[in-house]
Amino acid sequence: MKLTAFQKVLWALAAIATLAFAGVKFIEMRTTQNADLQDPAFRASFELTDHMGMVRTENDFKDKWMLVFFGFTNCPDVCPTTLSEVAVVMDGLGRKAARVQPIFITIDPERDTPAKLAEFVPLFDAGIIGLTGTPGQIEKTSKTFPIFYERIEDAAAPGGYTMGHTSHLFLFDPNGGFADSWPYGTRAEEILADLKERL
Amino acid sequence: MLPNLKNSLFALFLAFGAAGSAMADSLEVLVDAGWARASIGTSRPAAAYITFRNTGGKAVTLTGLTTAVAKRAEVHLTQTDDAGVSTMSPAGDIALPPGEDVTFQPGGLHIMLMGLNAPLKEGERFELTLEYDDGGSKTVEVNVLGVAARGPEN
Numbered sequence: 001m002k003l004t005a006f007q008k009v010l011w012a013l014a015a016i017a018t019l020a021f022a023g024v025k026f027i028e029m030r031t032t033q034n035a036d037l038q039d040p041a042f043r044a045s046f047e048l049t050d051h052m053g054m055v056r057t058e059n060d061f062k063d064k065w066m067l068v069f070f071g072f073t074n075c076p077d078v079c080p081t082t083l084s085e086v087a088v089v090m091d092g093l094g095r096k097a098a099r100v101q102p103i104f105i106t107i108d109p110e111r112d113t114p115a116k117l118a119e120f121v122p123l124f125d126a127g128i129i130g131l132t133g134t135p136g137q138i139e140k141t142s143k144t145f146p147i148f149y150e151r152i153e154d155a156a157a158p159g160g161y162t163m164g165h166t167s168h169l170f171l172f173d174p175n176g177g178f179a180d181s182w183p184y185g186t187r188a189e190e191i192l193a194d195l196k197e198r199l
Numbered sequence: 200m201l202p203n204l205k206n207s208l209f210a211l212f213l214a215f216g217a218a219g220s221a222m223a224d225s226l227e228v229l230v231d232a233g234w235a236r237a238s239i240g241t242s243r244p245a246a247a248y249i250t251f252r253n254t255g256g257k258a259v260t261l262t263g264l265t266t267a268v269a270k271r272a273e274v275h276l277t278q279t280d281d282a283g284v285s286t287m288s289p290a291g292d293i294a295l296p297p298g299e300d301v302t303f304q305p306g307g308l309h310i311m312l313m314g315l316n317a318p319l320k321e322g323e324r325f326e327l328t329l330e331y332d333d334g335g336s337k338t339v340e341v342n343v344l345g346v347a348a349r350g351p352e353n
Contacts, residue, residue, distance in 0.1 A: 073239070076246035076312075077277050078285045080236055081305040084347035119239050123346045148284050156271060156289070156313055158242060164286035167279055184279050185306050188349075 040177035044068065044170075045144040048105065048137055051117035051130035058176045064101045065179070065199070066172040070147050072108035072163050073120040078184060079104075082169060087126035088188035089195065096199050099174075102128045107149035107165045109138045111158075145170070171195070225335030227255025228295055233310075233327060233341035234351040241315040245269070247327065247341050248303040248351070249310065253295040261293040263330035270314030272327070277306050287311075292332070304350070319343045 044058040044066060058066075067086060071079035083104065090097045104121055106112035109132050117130030133141070142149060147166035154162045167184035169191065179198065182191055233249035253259055264272040276290040290308060295301050303309050310327070312319075319325070321343055328338045342351070 074243050075287075076236075076244045077275070077287060077305055077309050078279075080246075080346060081349070084349050087347045088349070123239065125347070148282065150286075152286060152288070154288075156273070156311075158244065158313070162287055164284055166283050167285035168283045183283055184285055 040173075040179070042144065042146070042178050044172045044176045044178070046105070046131070046137075046141045048131040048133040048141065049114055051114050051121055051132075053114045056129070056131060058172075061101050061103075062176070063174045064099055065174060065195075066170075066176075067100060067102040068105060068145075068170040068172065069103070069167075070105050070107050070142075070145075070149065070165050071167075072106050072165070073112050073116055074108065074158055074162065078167050082167065082184060083121075083124045083126075083128065085186070085188040085191065086128065086169070087124045089192050090126040092188065092192040093195065093199070096196070097127070099199055100195070102126055103131060104128050105131045105138075105141060107138060107142065107147075108163050109133055109135050171198075173198075224255055224257045224333045225259050225331035225337070227257075228253050228259050228331065228337070230329065230337065230339045232351060233339055234348065235310075235312070235319055235325075235341050235343050236348050237321040237343055237346045238312075238315055238319040239346070240318055245312040245315060245319050246275075246305075247272075247310040247312060248305070249327075249339070249341070250303065251293075251295050251301045253297050253299060253301075256297050258297055259295045260332040261295060261329060262332050264310060264327060265330070266312065266325060266327045268316055268319065268325045269312035270316065272310055272312050274303075274308060275311040276308050279306065321345050 047055065047057045050056045069082050069086065086102050090102060093100060106117065112132050114132060117132055121128040121130040149163060149165040152162050152164055153160065168181045170178065171180040173179045180194065229252045231250035233247055235245055235247035238245040266272050274290045274293055275287050277285055277287045279285045293301060323343045324340045326338050327341050328336055330336045
């Protein structure tokens with residue numbers, strides 16, 4: 001079949017229109033996705049095992065604010081410091097503490113089994129739930145938050161390594177949306193004041 | 200704490216610690232009451248904190264630490280970068296410049312106690328021996344506070 005010059009132009013226009021339509025749809029899709037991510041910045045999302053051996057997801061804490069911190073139980077300095085600040089915050093909240101769930105997520109799943117977490121989190125006497133999982137689950141969780149962690153070889157440490165990790169304390173609203181974060185070293189009194197304004 | 204009380208505490212530690220050392224420069228280094236958090240068993244490292252004050256005219260370097268409670272004690276430094284990532288690494292020898300305080304505290308310099316021989320229990324104390332580059336040494340007491348202690352005052 002031989003196309004006339006006019007037919008060729010029509011086909012070309014049809015092709016351009018199709019591409020343009022696909023392009024517009026694609027941009028629309030991306031914008032929608034971005035909008036979901038921006039408001040709020042991100043949502044808490046995880047499926048992990050708690051220190052009592054129960055599987056937990058963010059849906060278990062619906063209607064509560066979540067205070068989330070990442071660390072590992074072999075960490076002698078930063079982790080107990082932050083958890084002790086969290087304990088002071090929980091004490092300071094008084095009756096409102098029932099509306100806040102503090103959560104400690106390990107980034108060292110190889111050493112931190114639920115049983116190891118059970119030796120650690122209850123000591124802070126603040127209702128903290130410890131979460132662990134397979135290395136794959138922890139990696140997935142770290143991407144949704146997002147946080148960074150790395151293994152650092154250290155011959156003197158137990159097991160021959162220690163961990164570096166994001167030491168921010170994260171706050172999520174009762175819908176699981178990211179609400180705030182505080183850098184390591186923020187005093188409990190300051191966190192408490194921020195939190196009381198929101199509750 | 201009142202300055203007078205603090206000074207007398209320093210003096211007390213100096214008096215206790217100086218015996219056995221004939222070295223002049225490190226004698227001028229006063230050490231404030233150390234503290235540590237109670238440990239969780241013996242398999243995990245513990246951290247202890249202490250403050251040095253070099254009242255002398257010469258720089259002194261802390262070169263070593265020994266204690267009966269742990270197989271290994273060394274100074275580590277926690278650093279937190281702009282992205283909020285905290286890492287911990289051995290800090291090596293610690294310079295104590297003349298006339299200055301060097302404070303070990305959570306999130307910074309701390310004494311890592313590795314291979315605990317017994318759990319550190321709240322309310323107990325243990326001895327820590329500090330070794331200096333001039334050959335002097337000093338033994339100080341460290342108070343074991345609760346696992347959730349925030350500082351030497353609680």
